[in-house]
Amino acid sequence: MLLFGPFRFDAERLVLYTGQSQQLLRPKVLQLLAYFLANPNQVIKRETLLSALWQHGEYREAALTQSINELRQALGDNAQSPIYIRTLPQQGYQWICEVHVAKCAKKRAKQIGVAVSLATVLLFAVDKMHAIWPLSSSEQIQQKPALLILPLQNETGVEANAWWGYAIESELKAQLQNHYQLKPKNQAPELLKLPTEKQPHTLALTLKPRQQRFILQASLDGRTKDVIVEQLGHNFSDIATRVLLALEVTSDHENNTAVPVKDFSDYYRGLQALNEYGPELAKSYFEAALVRVPEHLPSQLELAQVAWQQGDVTQAKAHFDKITLNDASNGLQARYHLYKGTFEKALGEFEAALNSADLGLRAAQQSQQIELIANAYQLQADIYWHTLQWQDYTLAMNAAYALIGSRSFAYSEAQRSFYLANPPAAGPQEKNHLNLVKSKKVLSQAIDYYRQISANLELATSLFAYGQNYLVPVNEGEQSLLEALDIVADSGNEYFKVQVLTYLGFYYIQLHQGEKALSYLDQVQIHESFLPAIEQLRLLKAMAWMDIGLAKNDQNALDNAKRQYHDLLETDYISPLTRANTQLMLAWIGLKQGELETAQTLTEQALMAYQRFELSDVAIYAEYTKMYIHLKQGQPELALALADSNNTEAHLMLFYTSAAAQMINNDVLAAHTKAKLSALRNSDGLLQQLDEFTRVIGHTDKNILDLLDAPYSVYCQSKWILE
Structure with a gap:
């Protein structure tokens, strides 16, 4: 018997106890626990666990993630503050709790002459379990x-x-x-x-x-x-x-046995209307279905979903509260929790949403419906993304990907918040270019398919996601987004309409068409309870005004943007990422208005937040902003100390590095970074500035640094090209 914390584990029978109570866990989860206890304090790679416990199968990555989550839940462990299982990013897992062998177990081992290590006993038990226990739900699905x-x-x-x-x-x-x-x-x-x-x-x-x-x-x-x-x-x-x-x-x-048949035709008419036309038409059918059969749970669920999509938060909560799951199938229970979790996420109630996602995942696994399981993982990933829990986000997305492939990225990534700068969107690690290539192909196929079968809402979803894939040429993406808006505008799905309008605002900000961005952002009408969407809308409106101010040197527009940023910082609801983005935006306005000290303070605050949340892709904007400030202050050495020699894609970092190198007469470094810059697309304007800078650097009769683009000129950073 093995002892750890308040638990006892029977290594031969693979049974976990808390006090005198047995913990009911799937055999595969118990096998995973056995493996950890056989290898305490060792860093165990995911591939090692997969090879030992899931040697074959299309869904083994998802099965491991699922089993880790179930084991943590059974032990009351927390991935952020672990007591038992520590996650080591890019490395694997480590059992960190001390394990003791009970004396009775030692005595029994001696009596039967077992002279093998603890690891051997445990691994033998794991192999034995394959023969005497039924397969896990994931393995049953695979067969x-x-x-x-x-x-x-x-x-x-x-x-x-x-x-x-x-x-x-x-x-x-x-x-x-x-x-x-x-x-x-x-x-x-x-x-x-x-x-x-x-x-x-x-x-x-x-x-x-x-x-x-x-x-x-x-x-x-x-x-x-x-x-x-x-x-x-x-x-x-x-x-x-x-x-x-x-x-x-x-x-x-x-x-099948003969049972009384009820008339659910209105419910199915509602499903057709929902998929092909939108919730406006579908709502009346679901209501009619409940007149015929008041206890019909699927219709109740759809009405709850329709209510919040139409912006009626009060009615949606009332619908969810009325639903009882006493006799509901596992599939219906999963749908209820996933619908409710998605609604809670839209309200910014992330803790409640994650609890709903976990309940939904459990019910989905019991139902063995692949799509429900994948949807649960994707909902978890969305929540982890919003709460900046990158390791858990990556695991959840990998699990979804294992189940439904590139479609998990194609649709989920399109629902993320938008970043202050250009695609690819920033995150805990660099975007997987291969995933984006596959997603583009999947979405293109989906668009053709949904056109053929006239599934308008599915078509709009695919068009919306396609327009956000940064590998799609700008003009093609623009048409895709506008077509999605045309479809969703009359569907009655107000929440989806808000998403498309908001993204179009972001889209035109990236193309430095601030007035056009505002024309779409001003159309957004959203219930005050949808706090994340309102926060995003306020940030983008301020960014659009800032873009107008910078592009046209319009002081009134800059002051308007500045006021909106300060108002956003003072709101009760603001996420850590939006706060950091807002601080950096204000720093850029400060630079435009000659307020170097204010800009420096704000930039450092933003940079600290980006680094704390491991947002390396966004942090680079703050880093090269600091470089620019040091150059303006006549401190090229400090600017060079911030240069990242491994970064070969950030236009402005290479640009400022080359300029700083020229200022200290380091011709080799200046030429090297200029060569890297010249290899990037959209770098011609910056290279011309460097040539002019080289010609006048010895002159003292003008402020030569005025020749250099400031960091708020994200034109230079843009990877979007009009084709």
Whole structure:
């Protein structure tokens, strides 16, 4: 028996106790604990754990992340202030709590003549567990054949019949989920582009008219069968069973028993309206569904979601509070917690949102629905991003990526807050260029696909994300964003509309079109409870006014921006990142107005915050701002002390380094950094300034530093190119 903290662990039986109570954990989590206890105080790489416990499988990265989280939760451990498991960024994990072997365990080992190490005993137990315990939920998912159910093709000539496809698809999923790994429908665009041998099994449905009846044509793996549908009523279960019997597909239809059938047609009409038109039309259908069946939980959930998307916070809270989950399936419980968590995140209630995400993840894992599990990880990642918990953010995004691939980045990254400078967005580490390339491809495929099937809201989501991928040419991205706005403007999804309008404001600030940015930002109308969105809007409006002031040398615009920045700093709700960004913006205005000391103080405050939160990509803006201040103060040596020799992409850092080197007559360094600068796109203007600077550097009759662009000229830093 192993002792640590208040816990006892039976190494042979793999059982964890607290006092006299047994902790109920999945076998894989217990195996993970056994491995840690066998290797206390050692730094264990993720790949080592994967090799030992998850040798094969597409989802092993996600399974490890999930098991680490479950183990921490069982032990009451915290990743930020660990007692048991310490996370070492870029290295792995370390068990840091002291482990004792109970005397009785030693005595028993001696009696049976076991002369093996603790590690050997534990690892033997781990191997043994593979044989006697059932597989984890992730492993069970992996063993099932993959199946993609395509949206029903409605060839009846009556557009209103399209709702029926949502109903039959839902029933087919219910009968197939225990036998197949059901691929998310919105993963269809990229799955259908894969080589044939890598595609999942695909079930295609087509509804056709025949005299006074309908024919449902179902195709799977080269087999096509027709099922006669007398009328489009609510006999979905019977029709789905007949389809699967005709196709000779293994399902749960053998276990079906006759139960009273309720009319949920309005609910499915609502789903169709929600996906194809937006919440404005969908709301009336969900309300009608609840008139027919007041206890219908899915309709209650959708109404709660619709309410806050339309900006009715009070009504949304009332809907969520009325919902009870006593008899709800795991899938419905997961949806409830994820809907609620997303709402709480939008309100800035991040602690509550993370709790909802954790509950949603647990229920999603029990349901074994890939899309729900991935959505839970993505919600966790969004929250960790907002709260600047980079290690947890990376783990959650990796878990989502393991489940649904590049789509996790394609859509999630588009929902992040916008940074003060240019894409790629700053973060805890450099953007993975490969992910952005894949995301661009995935989004392009999705746009084509959703155009074909007229799924307008899905199309708008893909267009919005595509317009934010910085690998997309500027003019193409602009058209994508504007089309997304056209679609969402009349959908009734006010929150989505706010997101698109706000990003368009940011977009035009980056192109230094401040007036155009304000024209979009001024259209934003959002409920006062959505604090993160309001904070973001206030910051961007101030940035737009600052851009106008800098571009046109407009003192009134600069004063307006300055006043708005100070107002933002004095609000009750302001995130640490926005505070740092605001301080740096004010420093840039100070430089423009000749207030060097004020600018220096503000820049140092911003830099300290960026460094504290490991925002290296953003910190560079503060670093080269400090370099510029030192140059203006006649301190080139101090400027050079801040230069980062490893950074080869920051235009202004290379620019100021070369100028400082010239000021101290270090010709080698000046030429070296100038050569690096010349290798970057959009550097011609800076190179011309350096040439002019070289010609007049010996003169004392003018302020030669006026020749150098100031750090607020993010034109120089921009990676966006009009093509």
